[in-house]
Amino acid sequence: MAEVNVETSQGTPGVAAGGETVVMKFGGTSVAGPEDLKRAAARIVAERERGNKVVAVLSARGKTTDELLTMAGEISDRPSPREMDMLLSTGERISCALCAMAIWDLGHQAISLTGSQAGIVTDSSHTKARIVDVRAGRIEQALDRGDIVLVAGFQGVSTDSKDVTTLGRGGSDTTAVALAAALGASVCEIYTDVAGVFTADPRLVPAARKLVQISFEEMLEMSASGAGVLQLRSVEYARNHGVRIHCRSSFEEGTGTLVVAEEETMENPFVTAVTHSSDEARVTLAGVRNEPGMAGRIFTALADANVNVDVIIQNEPVSTSHGADLSFTVGRNDLATAVEAIEAVDVSAAEEILTDDKIGKVSIVGAGMRSHPGVAAKVFKVLGDEGINIEMISTSPIKISCVIAADRVPDAVRALHDSFDLGDDAIHYEDSTGEHKARAGSR
Ligand code: ADP
Ligand code: ASP
Ligand code: MG
Secondary structure (H helix, E strand, O other): OOOOOOOOOOOOOOOOOOOOEEEEEEOHHHHOOHHHHHHHHHHHHHHHHOOOEEEEEEOOOOOHHHHHHHHHHHHOOOOOHHHHHHHHOHHHHHHHHHHHHHHHHOOOOEEEEOOOOOOEEEOOOOOOOOEEEEOOHHHHHHHHHOOEEEEEOOEEEEOOOOOEEEOOOOOHHHHHHHHHHHHOOOEEEEEEOOOOOEOOOOOOOOOOOEOOEEEHHHHHHHHHOOOOOOOHHHHHHHHHHOOOEEEEEOOOOOOOEEEEOHHHOOOOOOOOEEEEEEEEEEEEEEEEOOOOOHHHHHHHHHHHOOOOEEEEEEEOOOOOOOOEEEEEEEEHHHHHHHHHHHHHHOOOOEEEEEEEEEEEEEEEEOHHHHHOOOHHHHHHHHHHHOOOOOOEEEEEOOEEEEEEEHHHHHHHHHHHHHHOOOOOOOOOOEOOOOOEOOOOOOO
16 A cells, blocks of 8 residues: 555535545556656545545656657658657556556556547547537446546547547546536546746746636636646636636645636736746748738638637738738647648748747736726836836737747736736735725735
8 A cells, every 4th residue: 555645635626525526537657656656646535535436537647749740850850740749648558557557556446448448539640639519428437346447548539530639738637517517517636847827927927826716717817828727628618618626736735726617706906917928939921912801811821730820910911012010829839830831821921031040929818908908008008117028919908918028028927917916915906895905006
């Protein structure tokens, strides 16, 4: 028996009390070494011993997925996407088989399943597949037998091609949420290496504060703008299927963060969090032919190449004899594909294609921003005072993003987190009269 002490978490918000189906997901750090894996197994068993049916979704151990990507890169500059998925999907299988062994040693029945065996059906878009169906019959049978079911995260099978697919980086979160929806689980527990969702990445901002709850809308914006703690698609899936996500630490007890509908949130700060990403790239098309349909053709080509485009800016030509300038950002890994896709549209679409692969982005997110003007002005001033040049700006009703040089991202995040007073000792709630209580929060 592993000597891992796991206290019960009964009474914690979002935790099933017994007789329910619970989905628990453990990320890479949470299953990295043998002791971590046994700790996860003990947590899973504790949940089973509370009388719940338990499905655990596991990620690949530690840096396994990165190592597999490096291996592929050592063999080929352009690995076949199908074979990439065959390779990448192995990491999660290792975790699940080992965890099942640990659970048997703890005196419980366990069965590990690949994504395909678990009924995770996807489209055929290799390395970025979307879940289109969950056929959970085999899992349900195993649960009815009393087994604990371990499901390899991040993968599925395409019914069209019958091939193994993967769901994009961080995709085990989406496996877990999709299973929670299909099984009618009372909660989807995401166990990770931080205590929950914070007001900024706690690795970059040690003073960041853990949020007790956050709305789906805000979490979607956070995930979309770089908070990798929950994969964007997992949050979308949870919102669309009404799944309760409970994000918490696998290393310590604690209440974690609940992702809930906006009506349920008790906090109503105008700025909730600062997010960032440092792995973006910008493409600028200078002198784009100024005729109807050009943007449509360019972005259709990017969509067909499965490239996610983020911030887009187009300037009117200075005169009729000039072309327009069009800039947009993409994930750095997609840069080569994006440029190829545009060149394939029409080589004369633009006079010049310029790229910058050292682009980062800093964003602030907050539902209260809708009703508080002046937040954008404050963001720009804070960055200006730090001597950080804003290269592109995009906004949504609850988010302001600035594209900046990648190497200035940490300074920008800390300056914004400080200026909006998001840290541990800050008061930033509206009181019942709607009056804002942030000390440095007025704009
Ligand atoms: P896992 O392997 O468990 O899926 P991830 O590395 O995908 O873990 O996500 C957890 C990491 O997300 C944390 O270690 C943290 O550095 C990062 N992170 C970024 N932004 C946030 C945030 N706002 N709150 C919490 N964690 C964040
Ligand atoms: N192992 C995959 C990754 O590193 C999926 C996951 O951990 O969610 O992206
Ligand atoms: Mg993750």
